[in-house]
Amino acid sequence: MADLRRALPDRALPLALTVVAVGVPVIFLAIFFLVPTANLVGRGFLDSAGSLDLSGFMQVLGRPRTWRVVWQTVWMAAVATVLSVAISLPSAWILYRRVFPLRGAIRGIVAVPFVLPSVVVGVAFRSLFIESGPLGAWGLDGTHTAIIVGMVFFNYSLAVRTIGNMWVRLDPKMEEAAAALGAGPLRVFFTVTLPRLMPAFASAAAVIFLFCATSFGLVLILGGTRTQTVETEIYFLTSSLLDLRSASVLSIVQLIVIALALWMGSLARSAGAATQKMRTDLAPQPLKRADIPALVATLVPVLVLLVAPMGMLVWRSLHRSGQITLANYQDLFNADATKFLQTSVVSSTVRSVEIALIAMVTAVVIGGLVAIVITRRPRTRAGKAALKVLDGLFMLPFGVSAVTVGFGFLITLNRPPLDLRGSFWLIPMAQAMVAIPLVVRVVSPVLASIDPRQKEVAGVLGAGPLRTLFAVEGPYAVRSLSIAAAFAFSMSLGEFGATSFLARPTNPTLPVAIYRLISQPGATEQGMALAASVLLAVLAGSVMAIVEAAADRSSRTGTSVKLVEGM
Incomplete structure (x- = not known):
């Protein structure tokens, strides 16, 4: 003290x-x-x-179902993490390094998923994917794809903010030097900018993986009974089977997986952060003709991934049995x-x-x-x-x-x-x-x-x-x-x-x-x-x-x- x-x-x-x-x-x-x-x-x-007794622990780990659930949790979280980070790149550039009309409005829309409850997102996407929904013919209701799309909806915002905040403070002298030596825009991005953004990628990826791996309401609503993750399996073991010991073992496994993901993200972030030269006096520049592809790549996910599900949620809430x-x-x-x-x-x-x-x-x-x-x-x-x-x-x-x-x-x-x-x-x-x-x-x-x-x-x-x-x-x-x-x-x-x-x-x-x-x-x-x-x-x-x-x-x-x- x-x-x-x-x-x-x-x-x-x-x-x-x-x-x-x-x-x-x-x-x-x-x-x-x-x-x-x-x-x-x-x-x-x-x-x-x-008394110490590992028999229950080993019994749960010896079940094939346990490893199927763990693997399903990990691979869906990994895919959603990669997609969230990849889709966010053009948006991070446009919304943090460029200035244009409606930039603030778009950033506001991008920020909304961060505070939306998981059950709302689950219901919104389910209204799209169910048989009577506009995308019902795609057969996505209750599938892994539906869950991953919902996860990307949640975490796209986080990736944009994390990467954009670092990108806007990167000293541009290295990119300018590479361009002066004859490197084209794509080569400058992949050989100079992208490696410098790795700490932001690692930070965003670690947190997004954590959120995806621990997603509960979203999986429960979009996956139904056909998809089980560690979270939903713990809930099932506790509420339906009253098997508290097996649920405890799965919780321990989940803690280990999350700790490993955060540790790896911390290592990657620390390895790159020390070499970065950051500035706080860099102002966003006006939108250029060369930025139009990135602007389109920003507007498409904003409209399709963010606006459409919420708009459909409101529209369908005004209907019952086909009547407004x-x-x-x-x-x-x-x-x-x-x-x-x-x-x-x-x-x-x-x-x-x-x-x-x-x-x-x-x-x-x-x-x-x-x-x-x-x-x-x-x-x-x-x-x-x-x-x-x-x-x-x-x-x-x-x-x-x-x-x-x-x-x-x-x-x-x-x-x-x-x-x-x-x-x-x-x-x-x-x-x-x-x-x-x-x-x-x-x-x-x-x-x-x-x-x-x-x-x-x-x-x-x-x-x-x-x-x-x-x-x-x-x-x-x-x-x-x-x-x-x-x-x-x-x-x-x-x-x-x-x-x-x-x-x-x-x-x-x-x-x-x-x-x-x-x-x-x-x-x-x-x-x-x-x-x-x-x-x-x-x-x-x-x-x-x-x-x-x-x-x-x-x-x-x-x-x-x-x-x-x-x-």
Whole structure:
């Protein structure tokens, strides 16, 4: 604690604040992540008496089905990752290195998938691929192709932002030198630019692979019962077979696969990053005639991959049994509209908003405290090491799927001393745990970028540590925390993985209600699922609009918002 206290502020804060800033987040992490995850891992290695027993572990790994599921998860995630990165290249160039009319609007459209709930995307693409849909003749409903297309929809935005943010800061002198020596545009790109972008490729690919490998709602809706990934298999083993030990073993396998992917991405990113010369004074250039192919290659995926599915979702939500009607939306208010829900969809929406607000506040408070701690400038080597450990601990939930978090809650927080079965707080805490790493990653870059001379001046003028914290860092923190809060709210609102384990049948959240409706063949249930998906998309999209507006205001006032562009 002494080392952490010296590391916490540039000038020591009171001991009480040190204890709160470090102790509260660590206790929260231990209760709602470390202990459940450790318990889950233990289920795979220990028998009912608590003794080491690898028989169950070896039994699960010895099943051919296990390896089919693992292989199916890996290859679909890999294909979706490659496609996402490849398709994003022209868009990253056009949207970050060039200026043209409607550039801001296109960037806004590209940003939307980042906050859309997985169940909404699943329902949108299913409305295209089902037999009665416009692409029904292609036979894609329930196929691997449908799932991969949905994964690319989600992660195209992330690839564009990650690669574009690095591309816009690459010093162009090397490309100019190669062109001066006679190299054509394509040769310059493949021999000079592409190798320099490898750190961004590695960063984007590692995170995209993680998101694809842990995709749950999308696979469940688009793949149905014909496609099983590790995530859906864990859900099936738990909810249908009550085989908790096999589910624990699969969760361990998933953790290993994700850790390897992130480690390989980190190695590739580190290997290339050290050799790059970056600049921050490069302004995007006007669009040129030679950029037209790249512009077309940007507009096609934006229209086909992003706009068309969401447009079809809205259009089909206004139809039932072949007739244009508002009945789908009217039934959202009716608790008796379907026998598959015990409450109205609007009631589920209100519950989802309440839960998301609690999860947002929790994530912002815990994540904000962590961001304050890890952005201090330690005086000792031990202090630096302590902050690295703390930072790493709170990034762990980022590498663990929401399904695993929910499963851990299910088998851990069901007995004294912390029995939360039936408690309203169970779902908000699970959603907050999923959102905390995002809050930390949004807020900490802003706090770390504050010129230390501002705090030194405040100290010279007589401000104490607390006053310096609130007066100097406070304005920066408020802006970044607002952005983080919007992201956390949107993420919690559409969270499906952990909530699917924890939600009660009598009072589901909106994403869970949508899944129950879309799983039924009736016209009423299908129509209500489409309308509810539009409602959820509007709520999430509104949050995205607020985030973008906040980012624009911050950039005009001089606050760094690179963190938002780089998400």
